[in-house]
Amino acid sequence: METPKQLLRNILTKYAEGEAFDVLIPPNPKLGDHATNLAFIWAKKENKNPKEVGDRLVEKLSKDSDIKKYFHKIEVAGNGFVNFFVSDDFARRELKRISRDKKFGYNNYRKGQKIMVEFTDPNPFKLFHIGHLMSNAIGESISRLYEATGAKVTRVTYQGDVGLHVAKAVWGIKKESLNISTFKNLKDKIKYLGEAYTLGARSYEENPEAKTEIEEINKKIYDRSDEEINKIYDAGKKLSLEYFEEIYKKLRTKFEHNFFESEFGPKGIEIIKQHPEIFEESEGAVVFRGEKYGLHTRVFINSAGLPVYEAKELGLNKYKFEKYSPDSSVIVTGNEINDYFKVLLKAMELTMPEVAKKTKHIGHGMLRFATGKMSSRTGDVITAEELLEQLKSKIKQKAANKTEEEYDIQAVAAIKYQILKQNIGHDIIFDFDKALSITGDAAPYIQYTYARLRSIGRKSKKGLFGWLGVDPSKLTKEEELALIKQLLNFPDVVRDAAELHTINTLTTYLYKLASDANYYYETVRILSDDTKRPERNARLLLVETIAQVLKSGLYLLGIKTLERV
Incomplete structure (x- = not known):
């Protein structure tokens, strides 16, 4: 079934005379549930006042039988926008339908498409830092949104397993003369690997002799000419990949x-x-x-005849299409390499145009703290695990008697939501108090709202979507009808977020829905004894449907719900 927005667009197309127009959701519900700028399009063509043209359009639309099925009022605003008010009866009928649809919000817009999404991209021999966490949150949510619109998604990473950063870590391990296997658990092994890298990175900058040794190790890693270095390299790479897999499990990503x-x-x-x-x-x-294309010059093969990162990226992107034949390939990275990708994509366009045409780069902002962006080159880095542990510690101070898994779920939710509620290209100043708020625009608040609404169903001794005999016509309050109409917009929010990569519009929608649902919970008597049974059951259907939409929306953000918070 199409949403009111889609139905309205289909109807207005008959009157648009081939002109492009928008269907929008007004910022104020008093201005209607949907609006169109079609009168402006006509007014420009006819050189007339938009309000006058809008009145004429309303007169035509008021006689349209399809409009009457779905909208009970049409009016022209003073600026010429034509506003539409969804019929209450239509909304109530739709509530019953969507309450039974566990895939409500999903669509087949991209059905049959194969999309590859590359994201996270941590490098072996280095720690999984907050930049990787940011790329993972965005890439995983984009992947889920594509899947929600019918696409078959392949999640991949591209990892730098060779290069100076690896040589620095190997040099550090050799210098310490320790065997990684002497450490008993993964956490200690990774800590040692990070310390070895930090030692190598600092020595490379400060000690000319160490720099020469590291560059020599780098060559031996490439040609695998030294047995001792090969053993250190193979063990370190294997360890790094095990470490990354542990983090992916917490983040609920599978590549x-x-x-x-x-x-x-x-x-x-x-x-x-x-x-x-x-x-x-x-x-x-x-x-x-x-420069020939308004960009800058980049080296692809160095003076030693070795391919550098740019050349390898050419080979990678060609291979992606040879192996998987995607209809589209999306690459998510930090925006500090946006200019690099412009050069790479131009080189791809000239050498393999079909691959370039289907490849899109999405650059995200940086996650910063009070001390600014932190660099692993100097060892001054907050890892993803450290950030999650800090969040868990603060959650434990507020709520005891939870399992470690539940603390993990809430910590991951808190950081992911703070990342995703911003425009993808913008930097984020991370604030612990805001991230963990149970009263503001944060994941704990929405998780809490979901759990609160689900608890009503448990108290009523009915299961989710167990109200097949409910009469939605009993929902007559203004707040109830407004909530139903918000629910009807969910599929449009999902499709737009997937198509435009505007994940923040989904977080905005979920926060508004949760806020309005909490207000409804606090002001309307749902389970009280003096509530008549038909009204009570209809209200239970409404709150359980809201809970399901909140759960579906959080899933698309890569966030898991909890039945009790």
Whole structure:
């Protein structure tokens, strides 16, 4: 079944005469449930006043039998917008339908499409930091939104398993003369690996002799010419991947494929050699002259003849399409490399246009604290685990007697929601108190609202969606009808969030729905003895349907609900 917005758009198309127009949700419910700017389009064509044209449009629409099925009032605002008020009877009928639809909000807009989403991209031998957490939250939510619109999604990561950062860690391990296997648990092993990297990173900057040794180790890692280094490298990489999998479980992400940088050097060189008209030699290196396209020059093969990151990315993106043949490939990274991706995508456009045409880069902002962005190069880094542990500690201070899994769920929810409620490209100043608020725009508040509404059903001794004999016509209060109409907008919110990558519109919707549901809970007697049974059952249907939509919406954010908070 189509939503009121979709129904209205279909009806208005008959009157649009081929012109593009918008159907919007007014900021104030008193202005209607939906509005259109179609009068402005006509007014511009006819060089007339939008209000005058709007009056004419309302006169036509008022006689339309389809409009009468779904809308009980149409009016023109002073600025020329035409506002539509959804019929209360239609809304109540729809409530009964959507209460039985466990997939309500999902659609088949992308049915049959295969979409690959690359995100998180942690590097072996380095810690999983808050930047990876941000990419994971955004990439996982985008993946779930695509799935909700019917697509088959393949989640992948691209990990830098070679390079100076690896050589620095290996050098640090050699310098400490410790075997990773001497540490008994994963946490201690990873801590040691991080300390080894920090030692190597600082020494590389401060000690010329160490720098030379690290660069020599880097070459040996590439050609696997040193048995001792190979053992350290293989053990460290295996350990890193186990560590990442543990974090993915907490974040509720499962990747179908881990791509590694070491796999794609030769593939990238092959593409570059096939296109001498695009890449050129410069001081012994091979470069792409981005200035020709309003960009900047980047090296793809260095003066030692080795492929650098850019060349490997060419090979990676070609292989993605050879192996999986996606209809679309989306790459989520921090926005500090937006300019890099502009150059890469232009090089892809010139060398493999079909791949470039189907590839999209989404750059997200940075998560910052009071001390600003933190860099793992110097070791001054807050890891994802440390942040989650701090959140868990604060949650435990407020609520005891929960399982560790429940604390994990709430901590992950708190950080994910704070990330996702912002525009993807904007930086976030993380605030612990706001993230853990049970009265404001935060995950705990929405989780609490869900649990609160579900508790009503338990008290009534009825299960979710167990009200098949309910009469929704008993819902006559203004607050009840407003809530139903909000529910009807959920599929549009999901589709727009998936299509436009505006995850923050979904968080805004869920917060507003939770706020209004809490107000309703506090002002309307639902289970009291003096409430008549038909009204009581209808209200139970409403609150349980709201709970289901909150759960579905949080799922699309990668957040799990709890039955008790």
